[in-house]
Amino acid sequence: MKKIILHFITIICLFLLIDRILGVGLGYLYRQSNATDEYKISYTVESTNASMLFMGSSRCLHHYVPSIIEKELGIDCFNAGDWGIKNIYYYYGLLSNILNRYTPKVIVLEIHPSEWLKLPFSGVERAGSLAPYCGMSEGCDEMLKLTGNYYSYYISTVYRYTGSLPNLLLGKWGAMDRNLKGWKPLDGAMDTTGVKAEEYPFPIDQERIRLLERFIKDCKQKNIHLIIIVSPMYACSKEDVFKIPRELASKNNIPFIDHYRDSSFVGHPDLFYDFGHLNRKGAEVYSKKVCKELNSNL
Amino acid sequence: MFLLLSSYWFYSQIDIKMTLLLVILTLVFWLLGRGVAYYLDKEDEKRAAIVTNVGVVIGIGALFYFKYLNFFAESVTSFASLFNIHLSWTALHLVVPVGLSFFTFKLMSYVLDIYHGKILPEKNAINFANYIAFFPTILSGPIDRPKPFLKQMNQTRLFNPDNFLIGFRRVLWGMFLKMCVADRLDIYVSAIFNNYEHHSTISIIFASLLYPLQMYADFGGYSEMAIGVALILGFQVAENFKRPFFSTDISEYWRRWHISLTSWLTDYIFLPLNIKFRRFGIQGTMLAIIINMLFVGLWHGANWTFFVFGLYHGSLFIPLLLSGHLNKKKEIKNRTNICSFFVLVTKIASTYFLVTIGQFIFRAPSLSDAYAIIFHSFNSWNGNLFYDMPTLINAIICLIVLFYVDIKEEWFTPKGANQLRWTKPYQVDLILCLEIICILLFGVFDNNQFIYFQF
Numbered sequence: 001m002k003k004i005i006l007h008f009i010t011i012i013c014l015f016l017l018i019d020r021i022l023g024v025g026l027g028y029l030y031r032q033s034n035a036t037d038e039y040k041i042s043y044t045v046e047s048t049n050a051s052m053l054f055m056g057s058s059r060c061l062h063h064y065v066p067s068i069i070e071k072e073l074g075i076d077c078f079n080a081g082d083w084g085i086k087n088i089y090y091y092y093g094l095l096s097n098i099l100n101r102y103t104p105k106v107i108v109l110e111i112h113p114s115e116w117l118k119l120p121f122s123g124v125e126r127a128g129s130l131a132p133y134c135g136m137s138e139g140c141d142e143m144l145k146l147t148g149n150y151y152s153y154y155i156s157t158v159y160r161y162t163g164s165l166p167n168l169l170l171g172k173w174g175a176m177d178r179n180l181k182g183w184k185p186l187d188g189a190m191d192t193t194g195v196k197a198e199e200y201p202f203p204i205d206q207e208r209i210r211l212l213e214r215f216i217k218d219c220k221q222k223n224i225h226l227i228i229i230v231s232p233m234y235a236c237s238k239e240d241v242f243k244i245p246r247e248l249a250s251k252n253n254i255p256f257i258d259h260y261r262d263s264s265f266v267g268h269p270d271l272f273y274d275f276g277h278l279n280r281k282g283a284e285v286y287s288k289k290v291c292k293e294l295n296s297n298l
Numbered sequence: 299m300f301l302l303l304s305s306y307w308f309y310s311q312i313d314i315k316m317t318l319l320l321v322i323l324t325l326v327f328w329l330l331g332r333g334v335a336y337y338l339d340k341e342d343e344k345r346a347a348i349v350t351n352v353g354v355v356i357g358i359g360a361l362f363y364f365k366y367l368n369f370f371a372e373s374v375t376s377f378a379s380l381f382n383i384h385l386s387w388t389a390l391h392l393v394v395p396v397g398l399s400f401f402t403f404k405l406m407s408y409v410l411d412i413y414h415g416k417i418l419p420e421k422n423a424i425n426f427a428n429y430i431a432f433f434p435t436i437l438s439g440p441i442d443r444p445k446p447f448l449k450q451m452n453q454t455r456l457f458n459p460d461n462f463l464i465g466f467r468r469v470l471w472g473m474f475l476k477m478c479v480a481d482r483l484d485i486y487v488s489a490i491f492n493n494y495e496h497h498s499t500i501s502i503i504f505a506s507l508l509y510p511l512q513m514y515a516d517f518g519g520y521s522e523m524a525i526g527v528a529l530i531l532g533f534q535v536a537e538n539f540k541r542p543f544f545s546t547d548i549s550e551y552w553r554r555w556h557i558s559l560t561s562w563l564t565d566y567i568f569l570p571l572n573i574k575f576r577r578f579g580i581q582g583t584m585l586a587i588i589i590n591m592l593f594v595g596l597w598h599g600a601n602w603t604f605f606v607f608g609l610y611h612g613s614l615f616i617p618l619l620l621s622g623h624l625n626k627k628k629e630i631k632n633r634t635n636i637c638s639f640f641v642l643v644t645k646i647a648s649t650y651f652l653v654t655i656g657q658f659i660f661r662a663p664s665l666s667d668a669y670a671i672i673f674h675s676f677n678s679w680n681g682n683l684f685y686d687m688p689t690l691i692n693a694i695i696c697l698i699v700l701f702y703v704d705i706k707e708e709w710f711t712p713k714g715a716n717q718l719r720w721t722k723p724y725q726v727d728l729i730l731c732l733e734i735i736c737i738l739l740f741g742v743f744d745n746n747q748f749i750y751f752q753f
Contacts, residue, residue, distance in 0.1 A: 003459045007727055014731040022735065125744060149743075159738040163482075166691035 023157025026168060030132055030161065035171030036061075037082060037129060038164065040182060044080040045097045045133055052077035054182070055094070056110030057086040062277045063110065063231045065287040066181035072291035073298070075106070079182030082129070085122040087114040088211045089143050093130045095215060096139025099222055106225045106298065115212055116244045118205040131160040139218075185280040186273035190234065195275045197235040209244065216252050227297055229257040231286060232265035234275040255297040257290065264289070301531070302424055305431040309396070312437070316395035320431060323360065327353060327405040328426045334412045335419040346413055353409035357402045364394045369600030397437045399597055401430050403562055408444045410566060417445045425451040432535075434527040438520050440536040440558035447535070455532035463726060465529030470733040471703075472522030473741070478696040479515035481742035483508050485689045491661065494671050498681020502671065510650065510657045511697065514542060517556070536561075541704045546645035547623065548614040548652060552594075559597065567593050584619055588612035598660070603668060607660045614652060696740050 031042045040061075044053070052075050054064045060081025069077050080094070091109070098104070114122040127143035134144055134153040144150040153160050161168065176184060219226040228249050230242055242260060249256035264285075265271055271282030278286055310317040330353040337346035362370070371387040378385045408426070411417045420426040429447045430436075490497050490505035497505075521538035528535045536558045545551035552560050568590040575582030588609065595608020662668035 001457065001459070004462055007459075007463060007723065010724070010727040011731050011734075014727055015734055018731060018735055019738075022739075156738050158735055162738060162741060162743065163688070163692060165695075165739060166688040170687065170691070 019156050019158050023160070026158065026161040026165075027132065029168035029171075030164075033168050033171030034178065035167040035175045036184060037084070038167055038171055039176050039178070040080060040082045041094070041129060041132070043178075043182070044078070044094065045101070045136070048078045048080070049102055050076050050078035050181075051104055052106040052108065053098070053104045054079045054081055054108045054110065055091055056081040057112055057114070058083035059112065059231055059276060060110035061182070061184050062186050062273070063283050063286055064108070064290075065183050065185075065283055067183075068284060068287040069291055069294070072288065073295055077106075077181070081110060081182070083184075084126065084129070085112075085114060085119070086126050086129070087112070087119070087122045088116075088208050088215065089124045089127040089146065090129060091115075092211050092215050093127050093133075093137075093140040093143035095218060096137040096142075097130070097133050099218065100137040103222045104224060106227065107219055108227045108229055108294065109215070111228050111230055111242070111245050113200045113202070113241060114208075116204060116209050117200055117202040118208075119200075119202055131162075134160060183283070185283060186277055187280050188273055189279060190269045190272040190274050192234075192269050195235055197237045198233070198276065199237050199239070200241060204244070209248070212245070212248060213252075216248070216254060220252070225298065227255045227257060227294065229290070230260045231290075232259045232262045232278070232282075234266065234269070234272045236261050236266060257293050257297070259286070259290070299424055302428050302431065305428065305433040305436065308433040309431060309436060313393075313396045316393070319360075319395055320401065321427075323356070323401075323405060324427045324430045325423070326356065327408055327430075328420070328423050330356075330409050331412050331419040331426070334409055338413070338415070350409050350413040354406055357406040361398060361402050364392055364398055366596075366600045368392070400439045400441055401436060403441050403559075404430055404444070407441075407562065407566065411444055417448070420444075420448050420451075422452075432528070432533070434524040434531070435535055438517070438524070439556075440521055440524065440538040441562050442535050442558070443562075447533070450533055458532065461529050461532065463730075465526040465531075467726075467730060467733075468522045468526030468529065470526075470730060470737070472519045472524075472526060473737050474696070474733055475515040475519030475522060475700065477519075477737055477741035477743070479693065479700055480512050480519055481516075482689060482693040482696060482740065483512040483515070485742070486686060486693065487512055489686065490684065491671070494674055497684055498678045499675045500679075500681065501684040502675045502678075504683060506654055506658045508693075509661055510543070510653050513657060514539070514555075515700065541708050543650055543653075544646060544704070544708045545649050546642065547618055547649055548611065549618055549623075551649055551653060552611070560594065563590055563593050563597075580619060584616060587615045587619070591615070602665050603659055603662050606665065607656055610656050610659060614656075692740050696736075699736070 030038050031046065033039055033042070050066075052069070052073070054060050054066075054077065058081065061079065061083050062081075064079050064081070066077045066079050069075075082090075095107075113119065124143070124146045128147050128149060130140050130144065131149070131153050133140055134150065135141065141150060144153060149159075176182075216226060228245055230245075242258060246256050246258070248254075259265070265278070265282065268282075271278055271285060273279040273282075306317055306321070309320060330349055333349040334346050334353075337343075337349060368387075368389045372389070375385040375387050408417075408420075408429075412419050420429075425448060428451055429442070429444060432442070432447070435442060487505045487509050490501050494502055518539040525535055525537070538556060538558050540554040540557065542551055542554040545554055568586055571586035571589055572583055575586050578585070589612075591612030592605065592608040594611065595604040595606070598604045598607075658671075659665075659668055662671065
């Protein structure tokens with residue numbers, strides 16, 4: 001028995017030592033990486049001082065061109081949108097980390113039904129992308145606790161980077177152009193065969209709505225000018241998909257810009273990459289268009 | 299008693315209603331075992347045979363009712379409809395008890411072994427119940443034989459630190475196989491097969507070639523964990539895999555893949571059939587092999603894909619049988635000779651290819667799905683290979699580790715070598731620690747389903 005105890009003590013000590021050393025190396029690679037996930041999160045949390053931040057999922061990542069918006073509005077901005085059907089759990093954790101370091105003047109939140117509906121393919125696990133920042137802020141830790149992995153992340157630094165080693169190694173050669181300030185353009189026009197409007201037959205999730213309200217409240221407390229926005233889709237649902245965030249925005253006196261059914265984009269395949277994402281040309285046209293509204297809401 | 303309660307508690311966490319069935323079947327077979335022994339003692343062979351057959355009927359009956367009844371009835375009604383005979387069958391909503399195929403085989407082998415004089419009946423019902431419900435193996439095997447297990451139950455087990463460490467290492471290795479190899483490959487393989495309409499022939503072929511490795515890592519990983527936990531508890535249970543992808547022909551493959559099932563079926567199905575068909579010569583052996591392989595296929599579930607899988611593998615034995623190569627040991631001694639090494643690699647690769655075709659059928663939800671994928675593949679030669687680079691790189695790194703360990707054990711480790719693989723204590727600790735780090739770094743943590751749980 002003594003032999004086993006000795007073995008286990010040695011294994012635990014070795015584990016803690018190797019885990020911490022490897023964790024430092026992985027953290028370094030994480031900050032250097034240009035791969036979309038790693039770059040977007042590390043740059044947003046640790047580096048950007050942009051006055052205007054765009055937050056959201058892939059539709060944010062591909063739709064807002066910072067260079068155009070900066071030129072039109074004369075305000076420095078960064079697109080912090082990230083792909084992978086991210087949702088309010090992730091945005092709240094990310095916001096909390098950002099506010100831990102600096103306070104942007106304006107946050108534009110591109111919204112999607114995953115912010116208030118119980119989507120089976122986008123749940124609390126999305127906040128797991130923030131694992132490398134475990135312990136950075138209360139809000140981030142709260143979201144990581146909801147994923148059920150908070151204590152595992154705390155014990156093991158390596159676990160925070162699980163599955164991301166190829167991205168960390170390959171990402172050094174770049175998947176994103178840092179000069180584009182977070183925008184990731186999509187090249188090509190969409191194939192319209194069999195395209196239907198996306199429907200959302202999912203129940204309302206009160207927990208997500210509460211988080212969305214906390215997001216609004218935290219921005220208000222820090223005097224951040226929050227704008228909720230919806231960019232165009234190629235095909236639209238007949239339902240009033242964005243009723244809940246519209247009501248929420250009106251209740252909190254927040255501007256709500258809705259381009260979901262914008263006829264200059266809907267049904268124009270030359271402006272889209274796929275049914276939910278604008279291509280490079282579409283993003284540039286849309287960014288120019290949205291500037292005027294952003295300006296009037298500032 | 300504590301072990302038994304733990305096993306029942308474990309099983310009840312997965313399937314509380316079926317725990318009662320498990321207890322009842324255990325009790326019935328324990329009594330049947332006593333009955334067989336009682337009549338054998340009285341030299342009443344006839345009654346002993348009747349009691350044994352009752353056990354076999356109960357075992358097969360339980361399997362048939364829960365797993366095959368709907369399939370059988372639906373097959374009969376659709377077959378009858380071909381002749382304009384209209385039968386109707388309302389499918390029963392049956393929940394198959396988890397691990398049913400594994401524990402019914404254990405139950406049947408117990409009465410059969412008593413009848414054949416291989417073992418004496420277990421006097422202690424708790425020991426017997428422990429054999430059936432032993433929690434590391436009840437869900438997905440290995441299917442232990444009663445003799446070695448009950449012998450261990452009746453011995454005093456002393457804590458053995460070496461066995462404990464070996465067990466711990468095997469649990470970690472199993473976790474590595476499951477989480478880092480199988481689940482990582484599953485991301486790619488499922489992405490292709492679940493949306494095959496959107497993928498090219500080359501992508502489907504690549505995913506098909508990866509699938510046997512995924513299966514090996516998934517089921518082999520579970521087996522390693524089960525064997526490891528058993529060792530930690532002081533039990534040695536049957537081995538289930540012996541580096542199957544080093545097989546040079548299909549018969550060797552089946553001696554290395556799911557060993558506890560194939561050896562069970564060999565002993566209780568193939569050998570009796572082979573003896574029965576002896577008078578038909580080589581055709582009799584062929585028939586026995588094909589029937590045996592059909593059992594292997596259908597053991598996995600009630601689906602025509604498993605029937606075709608069994609038939610396919612059975613038919614692969616025919617050339618071996620006709621050429622007289624079946625069960626011949628083909629040790630290629632000089633691997634340093636380039637020519638013989640090339641022959642060896644070619645044989646290994648061709649066996650792997652044959653296995654891949656079988657696994658392709660095995661994975662398809664139905665025969666029409668398998669046909670649809672093949673049909674689609676013939677029309678999509680122009681597309682590019684789909685690759686999700688991060689997933690594939692993660693999987694490739696872990697596959698390199700798996701191949702390194704398997705090649706080392708297959709070709710460079712003498713038989714009976716230290717199972718811990720290293721002799722110095724610090725080496726053991728360091729390697730165990732690195733295995734934990736590897737699992738944390740490369741593992742997939744949100745896929746907790748084992749493929750073989752469904753069987």
